[in-house]
Amino acid sequence: MTNKIFYYEQLYNMWPELEQFREKIYIITTDEIGNPLQVATDIRQQIELGKTKFVFFGAAEALMDTFCISLHKVADILKGEVNSTDLFYVAGGVRSAQAYDTLCKEHSWSNRITILSCNFWEKQVSIRYTSVPNYKIKVKTKKFLCFNRVSRLHRVELLEQMFKHNLVDSAYYSFDKTIDFNYHVEDTELLERFPNIHKHQHRLPLELNLYKDWENPATLTSADLKYYENSYFSVVTETKFHYQDEAGHEEYLSRDMFITEKVIKPIVSMHPFIVLAAPGYLKELRSMGYKTFHPHIDEIYDTTEDDQTRFNLIINEIKRLCSKTHKEWLQWQILVKEIVEFNNQVFYARKDHRITIDVEKYFK
Numbered sequence: 001m002t003n004k005i006f007y008y009e010q011l012y013n014m015w016p017e018l019e020q021f022r023e024k025i026y027i028i029t030t031d032e033i034g035n036p037l038q039v040a041t042d043i044r045q046q047i048e049l050g051k052t053k054f055v056f057f058g059a060a061e062a063l064m065d066t067f068c069i070s071l072h073k074v075a076d077i078l079k080g081e082v083n084s085t086d087l088f089y090v091a092g093g094v095r096s097a098q099a100y101d102t103l104c105k106e107h108s109w110s111n112r113i114t115i116l117s118c119n120f121w122e123k124q125v126s127i128r129y130t131s132v133p134n135y136k137i138k139v140k141t142k143k144f145l146c147f148n149r150v151s152r153l154h155r156v157e158l159l160e161q162m163f164k165h166n167l168v169d170s171a172y173y174s175f176d177k178t179i180d181f182n183y184h185v186e187d188t189e190l191l192e193r194f195p196n197i198h199k200h201q202h203r204l205p206l207e208l209n210l211y212k213d214w215e216n217p218a219t220l221t222s223a224d225l226k227y228y229e230n231s232y233f234s235v236v237t238e239t240k241f242h243y244q245d246e247a248g249h250e251e252y253l254s255r256d257m258f259i260t261e262k263v264i265k266p267i268v269s270m271h272p273f274i275v276l277a278a279p280g281y282l283k284e285l286r287s288m289g290y291k292t293f294h295p296h297i298d299e300i301y302d303t304t305e306d307d308q309t310r311f312n313l314i315i316n317e318i319k320r321l322c323s324k325t326h327k328e329w330l331q332w333q334i335l336v337k338e339i340v341e342f343n344n345q346v347f348y349a350r351k352d353h354r355i356t357i358d359v360e361k362y363f364k
Contacts, residue, residue, distance in 0.1 A: 004029065007057045011090065013127075014059070014118050014354060021363040026051040030058055036073035043078060053363055055088040059120035062093035062240070062258035068103055071113050084111040088362070092120035093256030094284050094355065102255055116356045119288070121261040123353040125268060128219040135270045135340055136229065137333040143170040143322045145227045145271070146235040147208065147262070151176060154241035154276050154311070156194065161315050163196035170322055171235075172227045174208040220265050228269035232329055233297070235318060236262045238277035242307050257284050267347050270340035272297060276314060279305050289346045291339045296332060297321070 007027045012019045026046040032039055033056055043054055058067055067089065075084040093099065096117035104112060146162075148155045159175055162168045208227060228234070239258055257280060266273045272293050275281055282292045282302040292299055298320075301313040324332065 010059065010120075011055065011057060014090075014120070014123060015116070015359055017360050018363060021053065021360075024051060024053045024363060026054050028054060028056045030056075030060075030067075033058075033067055033070045036070050036077060039070075039074050040077040043074070043082060047081070053086055053088065054082065055090060055116075057090050059090045059092040059118055061091070062256035063089070063091040063096040063099045063103075063115070063117075065103060068100065068113075069107075072107070072109060072111075075111060075113065079111075084113055085362070087113040088116055089113055090116045090118065091256070092260075093117060093258050094119070095256045097356065099255035114362055116359060118355050119259065119353040121259065122264050122347075122350065125220060125261050125264040126347070126350075126353070129268050130220045130222060130225065132225065132269055132344070133229070135333075135337055137330060137337065139326045139329065140232055141230040142172050142227075143167070143231060144233050144235050144318070145172045145231045145266075146174070146237065148173075148175045148237055152237070152239070152241070155237045156197070157311065158235070158237060158276060158315075160194045160197050162318075163200050165315075165319055167318065167322055168200075168203075168206070172208055172231055173206045175204060175206040220268060224265065225269060228266065228271045231271075232333070233272040233274065233321065234266040236266065236273050236275045236277075238262055238275055238281065240278050241276050241311075243278050243305050243310075257281060259284060259288075264347070267343045270344050272336050272340060274314060274317060275302075276311070279303060279310060289350065290343050293336060293339060296336050296339075 004027050007029060008022075008025075011025075011027065012022075018025065026043070028039055028042075032042070043051075046054070056067065056071055058064065071087055071089055072084075075082070075087055089096075089100075094117070097115045100112075100115045103109075146158075148159075155175075159168075159173075162171070162173070239260055239262075257278065259281070263273060263275055263285070267290060274297060279302055282299055286292060292302075298313070298317050301310045301317070304310040304313060
């Protein structure tokens, strides 16, 4: 159990009321769930030790179809030994419960597991934040800040457009040189689809604050703050962007809405933001109590389901903002000051990051 201490701590930090059931709870990790037979064997061993509630901890991601399928395989293996309702999936999506309902209908699952959802990354930033100085209105070194860590298609597409419109040099921009283009396109398509990245490959990686002992992406350090303080806004490339698959159908990943540290860190740092995410993302932020930046930033993109149209709207808004003069930027900062300060206060006021509440009834 020693290597799982972190997961137990996170579970009880999020739902302190579950600590009274510590003797009943056994946690399954994301590394384990891919082998349902082994998980079932481990659960049988834990039953002999008195455990009765089995929690799969996947809070660092939105609800994943593959994880649900694996957990239902575990439930099938243990049928008659463990009630499916005693299997729990902790997910980090805003709509995890609703996404699971849809999945159950698609797979005709009558025996259901129990979904517990939370704003995991908001909680993580609250644990790891650095004190932020007051909002400063001034002429800044760069126009925007854009952190990118894991290579994803929408991040590659964004970089292509930023090189195309000569905006990379206007930004604090990170992008890894080890991007695997084959994950997204065939080698023969690289030049055709991403000619500007191909042209500027010698400039990669674009490095900002990566360092070997980087503990956690939710950590907000003084190294981060200098980028926020010296740029006007963030371009946040969330984990999920595409709403539709290549056939035009709703992407299964879009059923859940995943709000991560990528946007919480600008909120803490009093930084306005544009977000590359699935439609409705800004709406969910507002439902959490935060404000977004319309009309100072055109946010029509958040209501646009067509992925290419939404992407183009975002690119056009980045270009529009980057065309401002120093005088216009000073005025713009005055206009957004109330919003960034309000959001910072909301962040510190939000102590409860649970989405699923009243959970004790499931563990008695």
